[in-house]
Amino acid sequence: YRPDLIVNYKSETDRWIDSLFTLIYTSFFIFLIIRFLHKNYTLERFKSNESEKKYRELVENSPDAIAIYVEGKVVYANNECLKLMNVSNASELIGKPILQFIHPDYRTLVLDRMLKVTEESIVMPLTEEKFIRPDDSMVEVEVKAMPIQYDLKPAVQLIIRDISGRRQAEEALRMSEALHTAIFNASPDATLVADMNGNYLMASPAALSISGRTSQSEILGHPYTEFLAPDDRKLAFSHLTQMLQGIK
Numbered sequence: 001y002r003p004d005l006i007v008n009y010k011s012e013t014d015r016w017i018d019s020l021f022t023l024i025y026t027s028f029f030i031f032l033i034i035r036f037l038h039k040n041y042t043l044e045r046f047k048s049n050e051s052e053k054k055y056r057e058l059v060e061n062s063p064d065a066i067a068i069y070v071e072g073k074v075v076y077a078n079n080e081c082l083k084l085m086n087v088s089n090a091s092e093l094i095g096k097p098i099l100q101f102i103h104p105d106y107r108t109l110v111l112d113r114m115l116k117v118t119e120e121s122i123v124m125p126l127t128e129e130k131f132i133r134p135d136d137s138m139v140e141v142e143v144k145a146m147p148i149q150y151d152l153k154p155a156v157q158l159i160i161r162d163i164s165g166r167r168q169a170e171e172a173l174r175m176s177e178a179l180h181t182a183i184f185n186a187s188p189d190a191t192l193v194a195d196m197n198g199n200y201l202m203a204s205p206a207a208l209s210i211s212g213r214t215s216q217s218e219i220l221g222h223p224y225t226e227f228l229a230p231d232d233r234k235l236a237f238s239h240l241t242q243m244l245q246g247i248k
Contacts, residue, residue, distance in 0.1 A: 065160040069098045103130035121147045
């Protein structure tokens with residue numbers, strides 16, 4: 001269609017020489033392109049490796065237990081996770097189904113969370129669960145789950161916190177409060193507790209009796225001055241002021 005573009009060579013040798021030079025500078029141009037692409041690929045790969053290295057260091061040194069599972073099986077557990085699960089080697093966890101370590105009472109909840117985080121890519125908030133360790137002991141934990149990529153596969157990362165100590169402290173506080181309430185209610189002395197404004201918050205049964213009231217609602221929320229004879233209010237207020245100043 002374009003005869004003007006046809007090159008007529010004087011000889012076959014000229015044609016071969018022109019073809020050779022064309023091959024050389026075309027190859028050189030292709031080499032430059034490949035070199036440029038390779039350089040950028042290497043740089044991106046280096047950045048990716050550095051980023052992955054920093055991520056692994058962060059996870060390994062995390063104060064929280066961290067585990068990763070792919071297709072329902074554990075593929076990674078950091079040092080804190082090994083301590084939490086009371087194992088000395090990651091091989092005791094790697095390759096095992098994650099549900100194997102979930103207490104039966106929580107498996108329905110965990111399955112529902114697993115579906116949401118894998119199928120809907122939802123970050124699941126902290127929730128309380130119970131884990132079963134390989135030695136069959138149990139530990140109470142809080143777990144947060146989030147979708148990630150691990151070895152180019154969809155995975156789930158778990159951030160796990162041991163709340164056994166907190167549970168024990170809460171139980172000890174509950175027992176202490178129950179004991180205090182029992183003593184408060186059983187005391188033959190009239191005992192009342194007021195806030196810093198002088199309004200009653202608690203009143204023992206003996207306080208109800210001595211004040212001539214029949215229900216807590218007649219005392220709680222009322223100011224202490226309401227229960228004093230007018231002539232004694234000035235002295236009582238003086239005593240209260242001194243007490244707030246640290247004078248018994």
